[in-house]
Amino acid sequence: MSDLRELYQEVIFDHNRNPRNFGKLADANRHADGNNPLCGDKLHLYLKIEDDVITDIRFEGMGCAISTASASLMTERLKGMKVADAEALFHKFHAVVTEDGDKGAGPELGKLSVLTGVREYPARVKCATLAWHTLEAALHNKETASTE
């Protein structure tokens, strides 16, 4: 039970039940679909980018607690961030939650570090990274991202 709590931390339940920045973004100028074909998770990400800054971001979709919380935490964190910084954060986050990556969460992850528990659950890493892969697709003007 104790290690289950490391995966399912309070913050994750909170963001799963009440996802932040959830819904359509009418004036988005970038967007992408993310699919995790293995478990059927789907999300749609909307971004509004002005002068290389993410001025607004929202998401829609259905997924497990980990993927929903990850998308919610990501949008919360990225709002107002420079695109280049968002890219750097994607690489940092990805490295930390995948097994080969840097084990130290590092202070720059902040609240996102609640998701590092997935490292111990190889089957669940894709749940945590789906929103971020979708972000990458949107930033690079690809329409879809898949975790496969």
Added chain:
Amino acid sequence: MSSVQQPAKATPNAFDAERLRRDFPILHQAVHDRPLVYLDNAATSQKPRQVMEALDHYYRFDNANIHRGVHTLSERATAAYEEARDKVQRFLNAADRREIVFVRGATEAINLVAQSYARPRLQPGDEILITEMEHHSNIVPWQLVCEQTGAVLKVVPIDETGELKLDEFHRLLNARTKLLAVVHVSNALGTINPVKEMVDVAHAQGVPVLLDGAQAVPHVAVDVQALDCEFYVFSGHKLYAPTGTGALYGKAALLEAMPPYQGGGDMIRSVSFTKTEYNTLPYKFEAGTPHIAGGIGLGAAIDYLTDIGLDAVAAWEDEMLRYATARVHEIPGLRIIGTATHKAGILSFVMDCVHPHDIGTILDHEGVAIRTGHHCAMPVMEHYKVPATARASLALYNTRGDVDRLIAAILKVKEVFRV
């Protein structure tokens, strides 16, 4: 094979699952510090030691290539492999051993029929009829052959309980229908389809029928002569046999008329650069050195199941399914997906406010292995408007105790998620 021990036999009136469990070494381990409860049998079943011993015996004493050597080992290997074919023949009650083609599994068997039987016969506008509850392996091979020929795929819908809409089936079957391909037992819902009636209706219109028995053979006695289907396919690995094994049953006259599926060794009688003569049935469809040990293991698995008695197994599993269904009904916020009148071995469900993936992780923590996802049946998920389900699936070694552990683990999910 005298070195292989007989299974722990159950008396007709008292099915002794606890005793049979001793035949499955893998079940006796801890996962996350709890005794393993394995309820993912629809994905693949565990293997009894009788099957493992058959493989071990083959590799220790008989390993040689088949159908060609004159030496003793090759003769023994050939005899054992061909004996396994006889076992499959009896298991399905096929009229002729030549009607049993060994394949890697149900998927390969369906692809074989799609390419060797359907493809040369299909014209643009012809129709292949399948159902909404098919596994992807009984959808995609037909989509491929439709692309190749201009034929059209038609789909019999299901109702809310997960049963086929038979009135729609009657309506969709028409003069353009060239083949009906139907799952015998649904892997996502557990529904046992009325395949005998469907074969009769199809035959009345002159339509041949393929039945996908991958999920049926461990739970339902199959008699291909009584069913009168043209093709019946199954995989060994859901039947307590090794992965990479399976069989295609086809009526001899149809198999005779079909071109080979793959070219290579063993499927030929003579080869020259001007003319190659194909081998007779079933070898015409068995190019290359097969999974010999696996085929022998499949024979051992059939012996194992036959010794216990498939009817006794089916009755036991039905009792466990009824018990599990009644127990999960006690859990508020849980919905069973697939409530057909006739079901075999499958309990698919979803829970309010908890995604199946999260259910799977927490159940695993409790030592309970189930499958979560779309079960390679995405159209079924689409029908029920769910992204995925959690699926517990039964085998002959599952007990009331296993069901009780499943229920306790589901209650743990509710506790963790506070729902």
